[in-house]
Amino acid sequence: MAVITAKVGFSLSFNDTVMVDIEKYQFNDDGVIPNSRYPLLLYRACFTAKGTEGAAWLEKRFKQNDWYNTWRYGIYPFHHYHSTSHEVLGCFSGTALLHLGGEKGEKVTIQAGDIVVIPAGVGHKCLQHSPDFTVVGAYPEGKDWDLLRGEKGERPQADQNIAQVPLPGKDPYFGTENGLLTYWK
Numbered sequence: 380m381a382v383i384t385a386k387v388g389f390s391l392s393f394n395d396t397v398m399v400d401i402e403k404y405q406f407n408d409d410g411v412i413p414n415s416r417y418p419l420l421l422y423r424a425c426f427t428a429k430g431t432e433g434a435a436w437l438e439k440r441f442k443q444n445d446w447y448n449t450w451r452y453g454i455y456p457f458h459h460y461h462s463t464s465h466e467v468l469g470c471f472s473g474t475a476l477l478h479l480g481g482e483k484g485e486k487v488t489i490q491a492g493d494i495v496v497i498p499a500g501v502g503h504k505c506l507q508h509s510p511d512f513t514v515v516g517a518y519p520e521g522k523d524w525d526l527l528r529g530e531k532g533e534r535p536q537a538d539q540n541i542a543q544v545p546l547p548g549k550d551p552y553f554g555t556e557n558g559l560l561t562y563w564k
Contacts, residue, residue: 399425399552403562404487406480411529412460412502413538414480417563420496421487422552426469429491433471437494437515441467446551448521453512454505458482458529461499462540464522465559467551468495473512478504481529494552496559499544500537502529519547 400423406414428436474490481502527533550558
C-alpha cells in the first residue's frame with residue numbers, strides 16, 4: 380500500500396487561496412474487503428469551522444457539489460464498505476483512529492477539519508475516538524447506500540455493484556477541479 384501526499388492550492392473565494400494537503404491511500408482486494416482501483420483521498424485541515432457551525436458548513440459545501448443524503452454521526456466500529464455508492468465523511472468535531480482498507484489496510488488518525496473521500500468498495504472502521512467525535516456523511520447525487528461487512532456470500536454481487544457505480548461529476552470539497560476528478564481518472 381502506497382501513501383502519496385500532495386499539496387493543492389484551492390480558492391474558496393476570489394481573494395483567498397487555501398493550501399490543502401491531500402493524502403492518497405491505495406488498497407488492494409484482500410479477499411474479504413474488495414477495496415477499489417480508485418484511491419481513498421484524505422484532505423487534511425481543509426476547513427476551519429467546528430461543531431454545529433462546521434457541520435452546517437460541510438452540509439452546504441457538499442450539497443453545492445451535488446453530494447447530499449447527509450447524516451451526522453460517528454463511524455461504525457466494524458469493517459464495512461458500500462457497494463452502491465461512494466461516500467464522503469467530513470469531521471467537524473473531535474478525533475478518531477480509523478482502520479481503512481480492511482484488516483490489511485492502514486490505521487489513520489483524523490480530526491476536525493479533515494475530509495475523507497471513500498470510493499465504493501473501500502473498507503473503513505473506527506477503532507477509537509474522542510467523546511465528541513462526529514462526522515457529516517454524504518453521497519454523490521444523494522445515492523442510496525448499502526452496508527456490507529465482508530461476510531460470506533456478499534460477493535460477487537458486491538463486485539458487480541461496485542463496477543457499476545459511476546464516477547461523480549464533482550468532488551465533494553473542490554467541486555469541478557482537483558480532488559477525485561484528478562486522482563480517480
